[in-house]
Amino acid sequence: MLGIRTTLALAVLIGIAACGDSNGIADATIPNVVDTFTVASLEGGPLQSPSAYSIAANGLVRTYETTAFDFAYTTDQGKNFFLPLAVLGLSPGAALKPGLLPSDLAFDEITKAAQNGYITEDTVQVDSGDVFMVRSSDICTSLGVPQYAKLEILSIDPAAHTLTFQALANNNCGFRGLNEGIPKD
Numbered sequence: 001m002l003g004i005r006t007t008l009a010l011a012v013l014i015g016i017a018a019c020g021d022s023n024g025i026a027d028a029t030i031p032n033v034v035d036t037f038t039v040a041s042l043e044g045g046p047l048q049s050p051s052a053y054s055i056a057a058n059g060l061v062r063t064y065e066t067t068a069f070d071f072a073y074t075t076d077q078g079k080n081f082f083l084p085l086a087v088l089g090l091s092p093g094a095a096l097k098p099g100l101l102p103s104d105l106a107f108d109e110i111t112k113a114a115q116n117g118y119i120t121e122d123t124v125q126v127d128s129g130d131v132f133m134v135r136s137s138d139i140c141t142s143l144g145v146p147q148y149a150k151l152e153i154l155s156i157d158p159a160a161h162t163l164t165f166q167a168l169a170n171n172n173c174g175f176r177g178l179n180e181g182i183p184k185d
Contacts, residue, residue: 025143028172029172030170031181032169032182032183034166034180035059035167036165038162038163039052039060039073039164039165041161041162042072042074043161050062051063051073052070053070053071053072053073054069056068056136058169058171063088069098070084070135071083071084071098073163075161081123081126082123083124084099084122085098087122087123096146097118097137099135100118100119100124100132100133101114101133102130103132103150106131107150107152107166110150111178111179112177113135113170118135126163132150132151132152133148133150133178134151135147140173147170147172149169149178152165152166152167154166170183
């Protein structure tokens with residue numbers, strides 16, 4: 001009898017060690033860092049300037065060079081808007097669409113991204129001081145999950161047709177933590 005109990009206990013310990021994290025993913029290795037970006041409007045901004053943001057690239061992209069972005073910036077009649085990819089008709093049939101989620105929390109108070117509730121198929125009017133959580137499309141194909149970021153609009157220059165924001169992107173697949181450093185969540 002002692003042999004069976006010992007074998008069972010050993011099997012349980014091996015199972016626990018093999019599983020590691022309860023979420024079944026490897027530890028995060030990419031540090032979250034806050035960066036500042038200035039994006040140009042699709043309407044009236046300089047053609048050579050990037051007008052979209054990509055969580056996966058953790059940076060700005062030009063919409064005429066790629067569709068691998070999560071939202072673009074535009075202006076219309078003096079108002080400022082973020083356009084999730086689906087609004088531009090660039091994510092048809094995608095199971096998970098990139099989106100934005102307005103937040104009442106201050107930028108530094110957001111420590112973990114929400115999983116649901118993102119605006120994916122409508123324009124999002126924005127202004128200086130606004131804070132958002134951002135979700136990418138299904139980017140981590142091995143896990144079938146998105147990546148997340150948070151951003152705060154720092155300033156808008158109507159004459160230059162630009163918007164400046166700070167962002168922190170979590171490029172670790174399966175993690176939603178939005179603090180600086182290596183995420184735990």
